[in-house]
Amino acid sequence: MSATITALVPSTSRAATVSTSGPVPTNVPTHLRITRRGRLVLTLAVVVAALALIAGFLLTGGSAVATSSAGNVHFDHVTVAAGETLWQVAEGVAPDSDPRDVISDIVKLNDLSSTQVMPGQSLAIPVQYSQS
Secondary structure, eight states: OOOEEEEEOTTSSOEEEEEOSSOOOOOOOOOOOOOHHHHHHHHHHHHHHHHHHHHHHHHTTOOOOOOSSOOOOOOEEEEOOTTOOHHHHHHHHOTTSOHHHHHHHHHHHHTOSSSOOOTTOEEEEOGGGOOO
């Protein structure tokens, strides 16, 4: 679609015709000019971003390193007797503690899916209940 615009120029009696059929190519190279204030703003933005990144690393505690070797943690083990429940094991291991807390700790430590135990099953006992 093209249009022709005709305008009268007041200083002369001639009519000027401008065609808007497409973009007019320009061969003028554009240069980015950053003023002194622009450089200051850009520098401050980079510094603020760097400080935010550093603060993020410091506040998250750094990184954790996993190794293939296990730590030197040793647990006492108890073997479940025939007819014995986890409640009885908990009372025998820590008679002065609440059995519900001891059962919860044993289940978590041994990664048990329930509180059901089988005769002959070996259970690791949490360190705080060990009788060393």
